Amino acid sequence: MNATALITVFVVAVVPLVPTEAVLVGMGVLAASTGVSLLGVIAVATVGCSLSDHVLYLLGRVAGERILGWWGDRSSGAAAMTWLTRNITRWGSPVLVAGRWVPGGGTVGAVLVGMLRWRLRRFTPTSAVGSMLWSTYAALLGYFGGSVTGRPVTGLLLSLAVAAVVGLFTRVVIRRAQRPVVDDQPGPGEPCSHYDACQVPSSCALDGGVRPVCSSVSARD
Secondary structure, three states, X not given: XXXXXXXXXXXXXXXXXXXXXXXXXXXXXXXXXXXXXXXXXXXXXXXXXXXXXXXHHHHHHHHXXXXXXXXXXOHHHHHHHHHXXXXXXXXXXXXXXXXXXXXXXXXXXXXXXXXXXXXXXXHHHHHHHHHHHHHHHXXXXXXXXXXXXXXXXXXXXXXXXXXXXXXXXXXXXXXXXXXXXXXXXXXXXXXXXXXOOOOHHHHEEEEOOOEEEEOOOOOOO
16 A cells, blocks of 8 residues: 555656645545555655656756747646746745745746756755655645544545645735736846746747846737
8 A cells, every 4th residue: 555655646746737736635644544654655756746847847948938838828827927937037946946836836937947047956956845845745734634634535625625725825925926017018138027028938038048038029019
């Protein structure tokens, strides 16, 4: 049971589009009521999520503009895209870590920093820390839910409800934190201050591999 659970956690963590949070919460619930190792779940999930990050990072280096352009057209990823794009060049690693709590933020963040040409010596430790914190949060949420209720099904439902509330709260905070879109378009060579005014994937080039700058008019025109 323990080996099967850990293999499941690893596979789900590596596949970016699978709902990893729900699986980790469920494994945390099982750890509270069966022989599944909570520390094992957290460790395996951390490795799997970080490995997934590196795959997305490489995709970002190769086809980041296309991927982010597609993701930005989806309502589920638009908020994460906007928030990360506006803050990643200013705050760096802390934003990438915090982005994991934004729906779609983990995927978008890894692709984005790949496109921005972050060095691996910067990205790898950031990914490891973010993966560990997020995996610990999700697994402990399930573990406490299972421990409090004493029933796996009830504990799972309770934990998922709490996770949904956290996700909703994060979305609200991110939306309120977004500044209104300005009408003035940045000129050639000017920094892209926010995603809506200057689409990073299609109208911005990289300035020294760190900050996106506009090379022409916005793709919105």
